[in-house]
Amino acid sequence: MSSINTYPPFPMPTINYKAALQLDWIVVGGGISGLATAFVLQKAGHRVRVLDRLKKLGTPASGLRVPPNLSKIFKQWFGEEALSKVAVRNVGTPWIDINTGERIGYHPWKPVVMKETGGDFLMMHHEDVQKMLYKLATDVGVKVEFGVDVASVEAGDPKPRVILANGEVLTADMVVGADGATSIVRQTAFGIEDDAVQGGVTLLGGIAPAEEMLKDPVLGKMVLADEWPIFMGTIGACHPVRAKKEFAIQLFVPTSEGGPQNDGKESFYEVIPTSAIDISSYADDVQRLLKMVPYFTRSRYMKRSKEVTDWMDKSCRIVLIGEAAHPWFPGGSHTTSMVVEDAVVLGTLFSHLDSWSQVKPFLYAYQEIREGRTKAVKQEELTNTILVHLPPGPERDARNLHMATPATEADWDDSMLQRELANFAGIFCYDASDAAEEWWVDWGRYSHRPSEERERETRLSFLYSSAVVSSESVTAPLTGEGKKQ
Ligand SMILES: Cc1cc2nc3c(=O)[nH]c(=O)nc-3n(C[C@H](O)[C@H](O)[C@H](O)COP(=O)(O)OP(=O)(O)OC[C@H]3O[C@@H](n4cnc5c(N)ncnc54)[C@H](O)[C@@H]3O)c2cc1C
Incomplete structure (x- = not known):
């Protein structure tokens, strides 16, 4: 594959200087x-x-x-x-319907594109x-x-x-x-x-142990994959963490669902048991996964x-x-x-x-x-x-069709990779x-010297040109004519 190099590959190191004025x-x-x-x-x-x-x-x-x-x-x-x-x-995001479990599409995070981003x-x-x-x-x-x-x-x-x-x-x-x-x-x-005020969504965040998931043929594959599956409908985003020893799950529950899964405050300090959450409408795989999570933190989206x-x-x-x-x-x-x-x-x-x-x-x-x-x-x-949250209807169908469009490896030519990079660049x-x-x-370096120092330099150059230099005259305020006020 030819190069799609457009951006500098090496990120700039952070904090290269020590401040002269330390606060x-x-x-x-x-x-x-x-x-x-x-x-x-x-x-x-x-x-x-x-x-x-x-x-x-x-x-x-x-x-x-x-x-x-x-x-x-x-x-x-x-x-x-x-x-x-x-x-x-x-390395990729499978798109899955949370209610049916149907796989709608897959988005690969192409290594060559990621490399161009520097991370x-x-x-x-x-x-x-x-x-x-x-x-x-x-x-x-x-x-x-x-x-x-x-x-x-x-x-x-x-x-x-x-x-x-x-x-x-x-x-x-x-x-x-x-x-x-x-x-x-x-x-x-x-x-x-x-x-x-209420923004219309509650976030439930939890962790499932990989040990439990590995006992389940479907969930075992999920925790071992280097993927970030996104469930659509009620949004569920999940992925392995801690070098695949645990699996993080976040459910974005719309207010319309009501119940304990949609209550609480705008904080990350509230913990509710999984049994308090109504998961009955979700696909079997999702239900099995959620049941492995002992508790969820509950946080709300608020609008200002x-x-x-x-x-x-x-x-x-x-x-x-x-x-x-x-x-x-x-x-x-x-x-x-x-x-x-x-x-x-x-x-x-x-x-x-x-x-x-x-x-x-x-x-x-x-x-x-x-x-x-x-x-x-x-x-x-x-x-x-x-x-991702679209309700059933023509818009959702169109989205699914778009996501389902299969892109084979052969489709990922230079122009497609360039487009992909442009999307995320x-x-x-x-x-x-x-x-x-x-x-x-x-901008900044032009004003980097203390203003008194700059003022002093300006005065000095003015006084040198007027040939009236004295230590008193450079520290005392001057009028526009270069004389003491
Ligand atoms: C405990 C906790 C768990 C979280 N878990 C997740 C998660 O799993 N996934 C996720 O995506 N995001 C999570 N978040 C949110 C995430 O950290 C933030 O969205 C994001 O990182 C922005 O961070 P922040 O530092 O601006 O704000 P926050 O993360 O909210 O941090 C603010 C900090 O200020 C402290 N603080 C607030 N008021 C006072 C006060 N009056 N006096 C002294 N200290 C005060 C809080 O204790 C907190 O530590 C969590 C946040 C917290 C606080």
Whole structure:
């Protein structure tokens, strides 16, 4: 097969510089975005403390997808060997009707296309990602404190204040709100009331043991395949995790189904027994699989009336990241990659910090780089979700026909591979570090010296040209004529 090379094969390493001005940061929230942010900032020379209200790492969770735009970051951070011990590489997605069990189609994730993106499409357990990020962050010196509940955050003079539920007040040079979709930082420091309303879907996430699945001829094949099967109708997405020792299942149940499977809060802390879920309408294979899951976490998709318009507060000392800045929907396939990309962009920008005057432009640049991308990717994911969820009818029939179109190996010629790459390039080929460095090279470095220093240089060159140099004249304010006021 000839090459379809279009994109640079080597991703840009993350965080290549140490900031000359090193600040104290408090990160509220030790989820994936909080830990990733803490790691990159500390690596960039800053001092970072993370506060999370959870008592410990390792609450019940399920699977998540690590698309190439994220796996290339993870490969650098964790190394291939550590990743291969817990991740499974996805080679294809079978499309299956959840009610009949009928296989509608198959989408191969072609290795040659994946290679062009610079990464792999991996499937992992949420807890593994969080634990690996925790180790990464603490190994470079981040201080992570659990059991710390933040009640509010407010701008200070000049340092922002973090008020804990126990009344203690902490300060830092900068505060990051990485406290998820229901962010208390967003509500208190930004004054944004949370007007979340039901979004129409509940996510049930669970884990089946591979040991059990291997006793079943159909399910045994499923756990051993390097695949990400997607059940359509009520959406069920599932895949092996932890090097195929476990199988993660996520069911996206529409509100119309009612019952305990469609209740609860927007959190990942509610656990319900499998027996509480009505699975009677699903195909036999699906029912057998679900019965192997001891319990499910239940989380709800909530809609908010407005996007967060400013990701930094007026003082430019408090900034939102991850789902605190752009709430997603639970179980999204791009959520993890988006929040880690946020972190890489913020960390990369602040690795160039040498003056307080850069903080504001850096925060604006961070939002500028990230906002458009997160909106576009979320829209794409919502569109795909609607397609997978289509109710019976002509639209669903047309979709199935399209998905069923067989593509033999011979069909995958250069032009088809190019089309395939073009479909995914926008999302998968993105390099967060590159995006931030590009901004720095194009815009940031021109203002990289402290403003007083630049002002001083301007004055000096003016005074040299006027031949009136004195130490007093270069430090005192000047009028436009080059004279003291
Ligand atoms: C326990 C848990 C399990 C999850 N399991 C899955 C899963 O299996 N599959 C999946 O696709 N997604 C899962 N998610 C969601 C996924 O982590 C997010 O969608 C995504 O990674 C965005 O991460 P985030 O860091 O922005 O937000 P979150 O993951 O929501 O992290 C926010 C963190 O902030 C902490 N926090 C919130 N408020 C406060 C406060 N006031 N004071 C101190 N700390 C606070 C929370 O304890 C949490 O650790 C889970 C989230 C959590 C919290």
